[in-house]
Amino acid sequence: MIVERLAVIGVGLIGGSFALALKQAGAVGEVVGVGRKPASVEQARARGLIDRAGDWSEAGQADCVLLAMPVGETETVLRALEPHLTARTIVTDAGSTKSGVVATARAALGAKWRNFVPGHPIAGSEQSGPDAARADLYRGRKVVLTPDADTDPHALAIVKALWQAVGAEPELLDAATHDRVFAAVSHLPHLAAYALVDELAQRADRDTFFRFAASGFRDFTRIAGSSPEMWRDIALANRDALLGELNAYVAALQTLSTAVAAADGTALLEIFSRARDARAGWIDTQDL
Amino acid sequence: MIVERLAVIGVGLIGGSFALALKQAGAVGEVVGVGRKPASVEQARARGLIDRAGDWSEAGQADCVLLAMPVGETETVLRALEPHLTARTIVTDAGSTKSGVVATARAALGAKWRNFVPGHPIAGSEQSGPDAARADLYRGRKVVLTPDADTDPHALAIVKALWQAVGAEPELLDAATHDRVFAAVSHLPHLAAYALVDELAQRADRDTFFRFAASGFRDFTRIAGSSPEMWRDIALANRDALLGELNAYVAALQTLSTAVAAADGTALLEIFSRARDARAGWIDTQDL
Missing domain, CATH: 3.40.50.720 (NAD(P)-binding Rossmann-like Domain)
Known part of the structure; x- marks a missing residue:
């Protein structure tokens, strides 16, 4: 005991x-x-x-x-x-x-x-x-x-x-490092999942979209099923680190947007490959 | 036969x-x-x-x-x-x-x-x-x-x-509706997952972040394990619809960012709750 x-x-x-x-x-x-x-x-x-x-x-x-x-x-x-x-x-x-x-x-x-x-x-x-x-x-x-x-x-x-x-x-x-790390690997993904679902949910023709959403959407948005009250509290409690992560993420999406607009297949392939490899390396270390 | x-x-x-x-x-x-x-x-x-x-x-x-x-x-x-x-x-x-x-x-x-x-x-x-x-x-x-x-x-x-x-x-x-719908529920989530992982992977201290990533991160980024070549092709083939979705998503993230910066817990709770409810309603219709 x-x-x-x-x-x-x-x-x-x-x-x-x-x-x-x-x-x-x-x-x-x-x-x-x-x-x-x-x-x-x-x-x-x-x-x-x-x-x-x-x-x-x-x-x-x-x-x-x-x-x-x-x-x-x-x-x-x-x-x-x-x-x-x-x-x-x-x-x-x-x-x-x-x-x-x-x-x-x-x-x-x-x-x-x-x-x-x-x-x-x-x-x-x-x-x-x-x-x-x-x-x-x-x-x-x-x-x-x-x-x-x-x-x-x-x-x-x-x-x-x-x-x-x-x-x-x-x-x-240390507490500050904890908050910086979890803003990136947990708090930001939660907000990103909520934002994606809510943006769709607010469309007049949302049913057409949800009708064809499948397993990729399901997994990407699983964490948007989490407690809204809990995540409001977390977002407010870790405001500064989270804002930094939101800014960095928006910048990364804008980089992708620029590459798509320019039909820059080389840049897209580079980003997608780097992400795929980094995730594969990470998952090898996990017992999830 | x-x-x-x-x-x-x-x-x-x-x-x-x-x-x-x-x-x-x-x-x-x-x-x-x-x-x-x-x-x-x-x-x-x-x-x-x-x-x-x-x-x-x-x-x-x-x-x-x-x-x-x-x-x-x-x-x-x-x-x-x-x-x-x-x-x-x-x-x-x-x-x-x-x-x-x-x-x-x-x-x-x-x-x-x-x-x-x-x-x-x-x-x-x-x-x-x-x-x-x-x-x-x-x-x-x-x-x-x-x-x-x-x-x-x-x-x-x-x-x-x-x-x-x-x-x-x-x-x-019709083909145009198909492309608009899948830009939103499939192509955008793939790009969003790739962007999140790549943004982390490019940091000098990336190991500290990946060390503490857990099951929420795993599911959110599962589709970032997809074929980079395939998704480059899809992004280029569905460029216009995808750019519209990327813009809408960045705007949704910026709305969240504004609410976090203003410590607007009411706005955050409203967005998170709407997303949670929409996803719950969707998942009830699915056999995934």
């Missing part, structure tokens, strides 16, 4: 899967779930993701608290939790952006900041809620932790151990 | 799967394969996709000829084939763009144009070549046929019957 009592704030896909996997691994004694919607908390309990519902006071006295609600609620949750946190309670989170979470947690937690280990598991699904939770969600997936010089080494070691217990592979990055 | 002898020009994924499925369905007596690379033709024969290798003369005397080589080679192939075509030989194609093919075929075939049925099966894979061919490639997939007022009804009926024999569902569109 790594911790006696775990509290999970947000009992959906992310928090529920973490709790369930830890329970199955015998890495935790008891899991207390805190959520805004009583029905979701009860659903999580009925599925065995958590042992019981709890409140801020019980969460604050746990050995470890995972924040797994939408990242936009981080400040509200930390302000509510802070008065109840013991000096030894470790807090970690699962937010998709890190610089904003770090700034918020530093401001909200004061001296208890040293027990906060910012985290981001690289796993998910366009499904959400307690019903989507599963014990193998994190198996073989990376989890990025972004501690800084003030982070308590013991807190970091416990959080690493918990993620390893659910099958994840911890990696350390 | 629908036709006694079928000729397939290009014995890769598209032509090989068509031939194999027709043979398995007993819809064709003999399949003759024509290809630029003797090794591929032999591979197709060894896999049983075709019965034997043939030349332009044998292809021209078949009951039906499927053009299944890259769309950029359509003119060369039709010029080579035309002198050998009998008055009753039906020709069809599987090219991803149709207006250019129609113009080329009209010019190359003269009076024999009426036996040409332009087609586009909405099926494929980022795999290519005879080894990727499979008999179920077209099962449950649409095939768009774009005949015009001159097209011989018998030729159209035979081509429809062949596609139905391989499990596909024929749909009729």
